[in-house]
Amino acid sequence: MNIFSYQQASDAASAITLKKAGPTAKYLGGGTNLVDLMRETVEQPETLVDVTHLPGAIEQRADGGLLIGAAAKNTALAAHPVVRSDFPLLSRSILAGASAQIRNVATVGGNILQRTRCRYFYDNAARCNKRQPQVGCDAIEGFNRYHAILGASDACVATHPSDMCVALVALDAVVHLQGPAGTRSIPLSELHRLPGDRPEVETELQPDELITAIEIPPLSFARRSTYRKVRDRASYAFALISVAAAVDIDDAGIVRGVRLALGGVAHRPWRALKAEAKLMGQMASMESFRVAAETELADAVPLSENEFKMELARRTIVAVLDELKGENA
Incomplete structure (x- = not known):
């Protein structure tokens, strides 16, 4: 004990x-x-x-952005009227992430810093470089259905489990930190590290640093956004693939703004920057969505049991973007 x-x-x-x-x-x-x-x-x-007992208020800024205290409960954030109206992808991601009982006690800061749910990480009898550096990774040749296809390494193929973080990355969220050396801010997209040869070092936090708040900048077209989670069962389960997206399409059908992030594919919430760049200025169509998805997944490396994630991710990206195209019409 x-x-x-x-x-x-x-x-x-x-x-x-x-x-x-x-x-x-x-x-x-x-x-x-x-x-x-x-x-x-x-x-x-x-x-x-x-x-x-640290601040957990959720405040709307004058510019339309949000400041969220790290101690805010997941339930409160998902139910907040501004989140539901202006950032629906965030509300939907939290509701997809856990049961009501868990959301009622889980904090926003804790959600961001939760560790992987890889079964080998939890099993002290298994080899896991994240738990015990330089011993090996049993997931690479083991049960790896849920594991990474992007950004992994020979040292670790685990995925980040948060749904909320996928939406926050798509929204360009910024994390405010306080530590012994003072305060600083860092984009959430840069907070979590890829595994490389040091998977036990999961974030860019300095020793004893504490997340105090999360800031979401204004994004006018975030009202037309969504989060879709594909999982093995309809009840609460971790994502095989998830997609957070917001799209702005002009009257001529051209994409003039897009935010896209993926979950269930990497060691950190994955901002799909290549897909976003491919879509900008293009006609919003099933073909352009497919090309963007394939561009993002071009560097993916599947494992023995998760090659299906390649096609699943492509189809989910296309389906989500097509759904939002309808909302923009």
């Missing part, structure tokens, strides 16, 4: 101080991921620093 102490932080500064006091201390939000990992002895912190 892992013995640990529990401390409750009153603000960001006290949270950072408490965490610095213990070399293996962890910040605790809703605990929907961390507590699971502690049960499996994957995580064994000596101290848990509760940050759920």
